[in-house]
Every structure is written in C-alpha cells, then in structure tokens.
Amino acid sequence: MTQIRWRALQAVAGLGTRRPGRVYRWSIVAVCVLAVIVAPWVIGEGAQRFLSEAMLMLAMAQMWNLLAGYAGLVSMGQQVFVGLGAYGLFFASISLKVAPFWVLPLAPLLCAAVAAIVALFMFRLREAYFAIGTWVFSEVVSLLISKTERLGGERGVGLPTARLVDPRWLEPLTFWISAAIAVASVFGTYALLRSRVGLGLMTVRDNDVAAASIGVDVWRNRFIAFVIAAAGCGLAGAVSFTATLYVAPGFAFDPNWVVAMMIIVIIGGIGTLEGPILGVIIYFALRETLTVVFGLSAGWYLIGLGMVAIAAILFEPDGLWPLVRGRLGGDWLSVRREPPTPPRIAAATAAAAGVRSSPHGLGATPGDR
Amino acid sequence: MSGLLEVAGLQKRFGAIVVADDVTFSLDSGHCLGMIGPNGAGKSSVFNLIAGTIAPDGGTIRFEGQELGRLPPHLRARRGIVRAFQIPQPFPHLTVYENVLAAASFGAGRSGAGAATAALDVLATMGLAAKAGVLAGQLPLLDRKRLELGKAVASCAKVLLLDEIAAGLTEPEVEELVALVRNLKTSHAIIWIEHIPHALRAVADRIMVLHFGRNVLEGRPADVMTSRLVREIYMGFRADDVA
Structure with a gap:
C-alpha cells in the first residue's frame, strides 16, 4: 500500500519540488495559450477530438466539484443539463438555421433557467434524497424527450446546420472552444470561491445549520451554485454533441456523464480546484491505457475505472491532489483567506x-x- | 416595558409534548438571563423559537421593538440574534480566521478590509489570534467553544443565546469561559442555558426555571438556586416529604 502510494506520488510529482514563482507561472500560462492556438495545425484530428473531449469533461467535473465539494449538493442527475444543453443547441441552431457555434450561449441559458425552476423543488430534499431526486428528474426528462417525436424521439436528431461551418474549421473551433470552456470552468470557479458567495458556500458545505446561524442565506448560496453548475454542464454538453453532430436521449442523458464527473473529482480530490484537473488526466490516461494498450472493450474499461475509484475512496478519500500538492508547490489556486496584517x-x-x-x-x- | 428582547406567551407543542407553555420574559443589553431546568424542560426549544429554527404555535417575540414573526434564522442572525451551540459547530475545513471572517461578512454584513479587521479584533478578544491559521476542525474543545463565541460576536450579535457552552470543560476551563462570558455581558444581552450552577451564578443577573415548558420561577440567582421549588424539580419529589 505504502509502496503503491509512494510510486504514484513519484510518478505524478516528478515535475519539480521548488515552489513556482510568479514569472514561472505566467510563462507557463503563456506557453499553454500558445500551444492551444497552434495545436490544430500540429496535432491530428483524432488527437484534437480526444483533447476536446477531455477538456469538456474537465469543465463538467469542475462543475460537479463546485456542487459536491463546495456547496454540499451531491447531484446524481447532472447529466440532465449535459443533455438539455445539447438539445437546446441543436434545436436553436436548426430552427434559426444558423451555425451551431452562434447559438452556443443559448445552451447554458436554457440550463440555468431549468435549474432555477427545478431548484425550487429539489432543494426541499437533502443529502441522499437530493441525489436520488436529481437522478429521477434526469431520467424523466430523458424519457419525455424520447417519447416526443418532434424532438427526434428515441432515434435522436442530427445537426444539418453544421454544414454552415467551413468543414476545415469545425474541428479546430471545437477544440478552441473546449479549451476556453475548460479554462473558464477552472478560473470561473476560482473567482466564485474567492468572492463573498464562495465564503458563504464553504460555510454551507461545512455546516448548514451553523452557516444560517451566522447570517448566511443557505438556500441562496446553494441556488447560485446549482444554477452555475447547470449552465456549465449545459455549455460543455452542447459543445460535446456539436462535435459528434448527432444527439439522442440515450447518449445525452446517459448517467455515465455524472459517473465520469464523480470518478474524476474523487480520484483527483474533492473540494479542491486542482483535484479535477489531476483527476481528468488520470481518468483519460487510465481509459486510454485500458482500451488502447490492453484492448479492453467499453464495458471492461468502465469496470476498471470503477475499481480505481473505489480504491481511491478506500485509501485516499481526499483524492490524490492533497498527496502531491506539496511536491507541486502548494495549492496553485488557493481559496484560503489570509489575515490582512501579517x-x-x-x-x-x-x-x-x-x-x-x-x-x-x-x-x-x-x-x- | 421596552426590553431589547421581549418574549410573551410563547407556545409550542410537538404532538402531546409541550415544549413551551406561555413562556414570557424580557431582556436588556448588559444583562444575562440564566435558564435552568431538567432535561426536556424545553430550554433548547425556547432557543430554537427565538433563533427561528422552529415556528411557535402562539405568542410573540419582539426584538428591538419589532415582532419577528416568521423571519428565517439567517435574517434573525443578521439582525443580531445569534446562538452558540451546545456542541460547538465550527466550519471544520476553514481556518479559525475564515470562520470568524464569515461571521463578520454575513452576520454583521461587513466586507473587504472592514470584515477582515473585525475578524482579527474578535480573534484577539477571544484569545485565538495565535491560531488564526489553524483549521477549525483541529482545535481542542475549549478553543472550539471560544471560536463558537467568537463567531457570534463577529456577527455583531446583540442577543447571545448560549446553549450549555460550559459542558464538557474541565474546572479551570470553565473559569476561563465564565470570565469570557462576563466580559461579553458588558456589550450584549445574554441568555445562558447551563447546568453548572456556579458558572451561572457568577454571570447571570436573573435565573429562570423551566419545567415542562413553563417558566415556573424567575428571580435573583441566589434566591432561585436555593429555592424549594428548584430542589423539588431537580430531585423529583416534594421537599416537604423528606423533612
């Protein structure tokens, strides 16, 4: 056990032991931005698609982390917003006859609106009941859409308006937008948590009764987090299905979306901003290793990932980030408030x-x- | 009568169990009302009613002359009614400083440097300045109790509801806590539920005895503590019977 832990630590933390300085950090940011911009001309379409998927998954995981790790809301139905975002985008694009990217902002807006209404009912439920409630809601929406022929029914719908985009730019645009969404999810959550709302959220996560007793509006804080997480998942879901040019209830409202978010957050470290980043790297590295290197079929690699998640919960319930953060120069995105006069x-x-x-x-x- | 907090005819029952039966009292700033009574007498329920976590069946609670009605707990806290729980309820994953900062931000409605300064002041008052950066979940019991009070003070509480905050402390620690509460009394109205008689006697100006939800006796600490009624209630028999 100790040996495994140590090896994992060495593997992940082999990057350096010195605390990175400001210049160092900004140069990393600059290199990353540059890399993302030129990437479509350097890497192949397959790699672009893979990275887009991973970055969108990071955004979704970060949203789930905001809910479960900071607002104390364990949603098992987050896939409903992935699906609604996709459907919203598809039908907006088709009915307005415009390229899908132009109506992209409608997807998060739709999801935010739905979340705002659903919250009125869901917030009456606590803990496990909330988890079940959100899951049931997702299944109900999925069934409703699959029964509605006008929305494509069970067969789903394609995205003919994708032809309005120059095919040479479709893949790079998806890639850049995915990267932007991933970055926005991380730094947006960071900004939120650094704000007054963030402080309130963390008190609610730790103890909602005590939070109310020092004047924190528990309901409002949770509501904000729920609506933001819905919008984030909706946006990521919309882009994700734009890339596949096809959406159907079975894929859009697949509970595996939320399972993936959960596994990523738990492996990486719940309640930390860096955890989902680490988690998404491990998740996709594992998936590729299991499917490509070991040639496991879809079912088997999921079993493998599930076992890793269970091992993480048993041996490192706080995830891997707390183990390696010391090696990587402490929290890169700390939301700790320091007293002003040292x-x-x-x-x-x-x-x-x-x-x-x-x-x-x-x-x-x-x-x- | 125009007390800071005026409770009149408060009624609450859960099915057949009466937890508040015509509870009436008034409290001013700078005063401490002790509350005693056997387990299940309704002491904590009275706190829940005042803090707004349960709704009364009847009666009124007026604070600064205004009827509180169905005002939710967080808004009562913002107005200045803050409780300290029997089992301290820190935010364990936040530092001591952040705990108090949150109270200063939300309870007292401060922001930015104002909140930070207020938080530091409270930490100094509570003797927690040296532990500002410690995670609240890692504090020993007495410090948790200090933090519990600190959060209440940082919320700019006017009425402090202290629920058996001395429970579980060693004798010297009780002494420290009593000194702290006596200090807080100068600028707050305090209602203190406590089972440790000498702690109450040291701070309370009046003591109220609750029994089956009724305030059966209210008076000066010395008189109440030595009264026949209190002995009867706590011992469970009529004092005359053994005499």
Whole structure:
C-alpha cells in the first residue's frame, strides 16, 4: 500500500519540488495559450477530438466539484443539463438555421433557467434524497424527450446546420472552444470561491445549520451554485454533441456523464480546484491505457475505472491532489483567506508562544530558543 | 416595558409534548438571563423559537421593538440574534480566521478590509489570534467553544443565546469561559442555558426555571438556586416529604 502510494506520488510529482514563482507561472500560462492556438495545425484530428473531449469533461467535473465539494449538493442527475444543453443547441441552431457555434450561449441559458425552476423543488430534499431526486428528474426528462417525436424521439436528431461551418474549421473551433470552456470552468470557479458567495458556500458545505446561524442565506448560496453548475454542464454538453453532430436521449442523458464527473473529482480530490484537473488526466490516461494498450472493450474499461475509484475512496478519500500538492508547490489556486496584517498576527503568535498558552505549541519549533 | 428582547406567551407543542407553555420574559443589553431546568424542560426549544429554527404555535417575540414573526434564522442572525451551540459547530475545513471572517461578512454584513479587521479584533478578544491559521476542525474543545463565541460576536450579535457552552470543560476551563462570558455581558444581552450552577451564578443577573415548558420561577440567582421549588424539580419529589 505504502509502496503503491509512494510510486504514484513519484510518478505524478516528478515535475519539480521548488515552489513556482510568479514569472514561472505566467510563462507557463503563456506557453499553454500558445500551444492551444497552434495545436490544430500540429496535432491530428483524432488527437484534437480526444483533447476536446477531455477538456469538456474537465469543465463538467469542475462543475460537479463546485456542487459536491463546495456547496454540499451531491447531484446524481447532472447529466440532465449535459443533455438539455445539447438539445437546446441543436434545436436553436436548426430552427434559426444558423451555425451551431452562434447559438452556443443559448445552451447554458436554457440550463440555468431549468435549474432555477427545478431548484425550487429539489432543494426541499437533502443529502441522499437530493441525489436520488436529481437522478429521477434526469431520467424523466430523458424519457419525455424520447417519447416526443418532434424532438427526434428515441432515434435522436442530427445537426444539418453544421454544414454552415467551413468543414476545415469545425474541428479546430471545437477544440478552441473546449479549451476556453475548460479554462473558464477552472478560473470561473476560482473567482466564485474567492468572492463573498464562495465564503458563504464553504460555510454551507461545512455546516448548514451553523452557516444560517451566522447570517448566511443557505438556500441562496446553494441556488447560485446549482444554477452555475447547470449552465456549465449545459455549455460543455452542447459543445460535446456539436462535435459528434448527432444527439439522442440515450447518449445525452446517459448517467455515465455524472459517473465520469464523480470518478474524476474523487480520484483527483474533492473540494479542491486542482483535484479535477489531476483527476481528468488520470481518468483519460487510465481509459486510454485500458482500451488502447490492453484492448479492453467499453464495458471492461468502465469496470476498471470503477475499481480505481473505489480504491481511491478506500485509501485516499481526499483524492490524490492533497498527496502531491506539496511536491507541486502548494495549492496553485488557493481559496484560503489570509489575515490582512501579517505583522500583527506574527506578534500575537510570538506572544502566545512566549506564555505557552497554546496546547499545540504553535510556532514553537525545536531549537527555537 | 421596552426590553431589547421581549418574549410573551410563547407556545409550542410537538404532538402531546409541550415544549413551551406561555413562556414570557424580557431582556436588556448588559444583562444575562440564566435558564435552568431538567432535561426536556424545553430550554433548547425556547432557543430554537427565538433563533427561528422552529415556528411557535402562539405568542410573540419582539426584538428591538419589532415582532419577528416568521423571519428565517439567517435574517434573525443578521439582525443580531445569534446562538452558540451546545456542541460547538465550527466550519471544520476553514481556518479559525475564515470562520470568524464569515461571521463578520454575513452576520454583521461587513466586507473587504472592514470584515477582515473585525475578524482579527474578535480573534484577539477571544484569545485565538495565535491560531488564526489553524483549521477549525483541529482545535481542542475549549478553543472550539471560544471560536463558537467568537463567531457570534463577529456577527455583531446583540442577543447571545448560549446553549450549555460550559459542558464538557474541565474546572479551570470553565473559569476561563465564565470570565469570557462576563466580559461579553458588558456589550450584549445574554441568555445562558447551563447546568453548572456556579458558572451561572457568577454571570447571570436573573435565573429562570423551566419545567415542562413553563417558566415556573424567575428571580435573583441566589434566591432561585436555593429555592424549594428548584430542589423539588431537580430531585423529583416534594421537599416537604423528606423533612
């Protein structure tokens, strides 16, 4: 066990041990942006499609992380917004006869609106009941659409308006948009958590009764998180199905969407912004290893991933990020609030260490005096 | 009568069980009302009614002259009615500083530097300044209780509802807590449910005895604690019978 843990740590953390400086970080950002822009001319279509999928999955996982890791809402029905986003985009594009990318903003708007209404009912449920409630809602929507011939029924619909986009640009555009959504999901969540709403969300996650008793509007904070997560999943879902040019209830509302989000977040580290990034890398690395290298069929690789997720829950319930963050220079995207006047705190610490009132002996290291 | 908090004829029952039966009292800032009574007498229920987590069947709660009605708990907290729980309820994954900062941000409605400064001040008052960066979930019990009070103070509470906050502490720790509460009394109205008599006597100006949801007695601590009625209620027999 220890050995496995150590090897995993070495493998993931072999990048460096020094804390990265500001210049270092920004140069990494610049290189990444440049890499994304030129990527479509460098890598093949298959690689583009694969990376697009991974980046959209990261966005969805980050949304699920916002819900479960920061708002205390474990949704098992997040796939409903993936599907609704896709359907919203398809029908908006088809009925308005415009290229799918132009109506992309409609997908998150539709999902946000649906989430805002659904929240009124779902928020009456807590914990496991909420999880089941969201799942049932997703299944109901899926069934309704598959019974509605005007929406393509069970067979689904294609995306003829994709022809309005120059075929040479279809793949690169999907790739860039996916990258933008992935980045937005990470930094958008970061900005949200750094805000006042974020502080409220974290108190709600930790203890909703205590949060209300210090004046936090628990319902409102959860509502904001739920609506944002719905919009994010809707946007990612819409782009995802634009890439396949076809949507059907069986794929759009597949519970495997939320299962993948969950596995990624749990493996990577729930309640951290870096966790889903790490999780998505591990998830896709595992999937490719199992399917391509070992040649496992779809069913078997899912079993493999499931076992990895169970192992993660058993041995590292906080995920892998807490294990490797020290090696990677601490939290890259910390949402911790630091007190504003370090000298005052330092003075207080010194005073406390002087009188030894602290049972933990904080600030007193061996050889201190 | 124009107290900061005025409770009149408060009624609440759960089925056949009466938890509040015509509870009436009034409280001003700078005063501490002790509340005693056997388990199940309805003490915590009175707190729940005042804090808004349960709705009364009858009676009124007026705060700063305004009827609270069905105001939800978080809005009562923002107005200044804040409770400290019997089992401290910190936000375990946030630091001590963030716990208090959240209270200053939401309860007191401060933001930015104002919230940060207020949070630091409260930490200093509560003797927690040195532990600002510690995760609240890792604090020892007395510090958790301090933090519980700190959150209430940072929320700009006017009425503090203290629910058996001395429970589980060692004797010297109780002393420390009593000093802290006495200090808070100068600027707050306090209702304190407590089973430790000397702690209450040291701080409370009046003590109210609840029995089956009724306030059967209210008076000066010394009188109440030595009263025959209190002995009867706690011992479960009439004092005359043994005499």
